Amino acid sequence: MPTEQITEKSDTTAKGIPKILVVDDSPTLVKFVSYSLKSSGYEVVGACDGMDALEKVSHLESDIDLVITDLNMPNIDGYELIATLRQNDKFAEIPIIILSSEEGDEDKQKGEKVGATSYLVKPFKSSVLLAEVARLLD
Amino acid sequence: MMDKSIRVENSTKNIHAELRHLADSISQIIKGIRVAQEPIADSRNKVPQATEQLERVTQQTAMATHRVLDMVEAITGRDGEIETQMKELRRVLPSTYFRNNSRVKRIVERIGVNVSANQNDAYAIMDALQFQDITSQQVDHAISLLEQVENRLKDVMVGLQLDVSAESDVKRKERAYDPNAHFSSNSNEQSEVDKLLHNLTKEKQNN
Numbered sequence: 436m437p438t439e440q441i442t443e444k445s446d447t448t449a450k451g452i453p454k455i456l457v458v459d460d461s462p463t464l465v466k467f468v469s470y471s472l473k474s475s476g477y478e479v480v481g482a483c484d485g486m487d488a489l490e491k492v493s494h495l496e497s498d499i500d501l502v503i504t505d506l507n508m509p510n511i512d513g514y515e516l517i518a519t520l521r522q523n524d525k526f527a528e529i530p531i532i533i534l535s536s537e538e539g540d541e542d543k544q545k546g547e548k549v550g551a552t553s554y555l556v557k558p559f560k561s562s563v564l565l566a567e568v569a570r571l572l573d
Numbered sequence: 574m575m576d577k578s579i580r581v582e583n584s585t586k587n588i589h590a591e592l593r594h595l596a597d598s599i600s601q602i603i604k605g606i607r608v609a610q611e612p613i614a615d616s617r618n619k620v621p622q623a624t625e626q627l628e629r630v631t632q633q634t635a636m637a638t639h640r641v642l643d644m645v646e647a648i649t650g651r652d653g654e655i656e657t658q659m660k661e662l663r664r665v666l667p668s669t670y671f672r673n674n675s676r677v678k679r680i681v682e683r684i685g686v687n688v689s690a691n692q693n694d695a696y697a698i699m700d701a702l703q704f705q706d707i708t709s710q711q712v713d714h715a716i717s718l719l720e721q722v723e724n725r726l727k728d729v730m731v732g733l734q735l736d737v738s739a740e741s742d743v744k745r746k747e748r749a750y751d752p753n754a755h756f757s758s759n760s761n762e763q764s765e766v767d768k769l770l771h772n773l774t775k776e777k778q779n780n
Contacts, residue, residue, distance in 0.1 A: 466639060471699065
């Protein structure tokens with residue numbers, strides 16, 4: 436089921452508001468994470484898998500400030516997405532958070548190797564996610 | 574000479590008896606296969622029904638979860654409005670008003686506490702709704718196992734030269750799931766992740 440693009444802006448002006456890309460093949464997770472981020476004043480772009488994410492970032496006018504991605508996704512998975520983004524100068528330095536139910540050390544190390552900045556295990560508390568986003572964007 | 578002839582005759586009788594026994598066994602096996610054909614075919618045909626049913630469960634829980642998320646969003650939106658209105662109230666009232674009306678002050682403070690508690694509860698509800706993502710991964714894993722059973726049954730039918738013409742016309746969804754996904758309190762697991770990433774960063778810095 437393709438995830439609808441969620442581009443919501445908070446009440447303040449769009450300029451200066453961090454834009455966050457949320458990638459997950461679960462529409463529930465995209466909705467939940469998007470809502471948590473929007474209510475904290477971030478702008479959110481949702482994508483249903485790695486391929487959708489790459490397509491969306493290629494069409495965006497402004498830059499993405501942070502990426503939150505799942506690992507297990509059809510078409511292009513989270514690892515491939517991160518590796519692809521890291522090859523692009525625009526995304527070489529931005530923070531990337533992995534959100535996954537995979538708890539094995541192997542997955543975490545693999546994520547770190549391809550260029551993830553942080554790793555959160557599902558299910559997670561929205562307060563933990565928001566604190567991590569704020570820390571990485573600080 | 575006579576003995577030899579009797580022995581040959583006996584052997585021939587034995588062979589005939591064995592062949593008759595073999596024929597009976599083959600006939601029994603064929604009967605058995607015929608008996609098994611229907612349940613095997615039936616079981617195989619039921620797998621797509623079971624997967625469809627499970628997919629419907631996922632769709633329905635997703636729909637219900639999204640509805641709850643929308644409602645929680647609406648509730649927190651109204652809470653935000655209340656907070657704004659309270660600020661406005663404080664702004665329009667004279668600065669001495671609350672000092673002179675301690676009861677009203679307590680009521681206003683209580684409203685603020687309740688709004689804040691509602692928002693915390695709303696976040697707790699949203700956190701709990703992640704069960705839908707976790708259970709849908711578990712359902713996808715179950716569907717994948719059922720599809721493996723279906724394929725094994727098909728192999729059995731092909732091996733026994735049974736009719737395998739009844740192909741499933743259900744369009745298979747491409748699945749990406751974590752077979753070990755589970756819904757539990759994971760504060761320990763998260764702290765382990767933090768520790769690991771911290772160590773990896775440290776190692777990187779040292780190198």
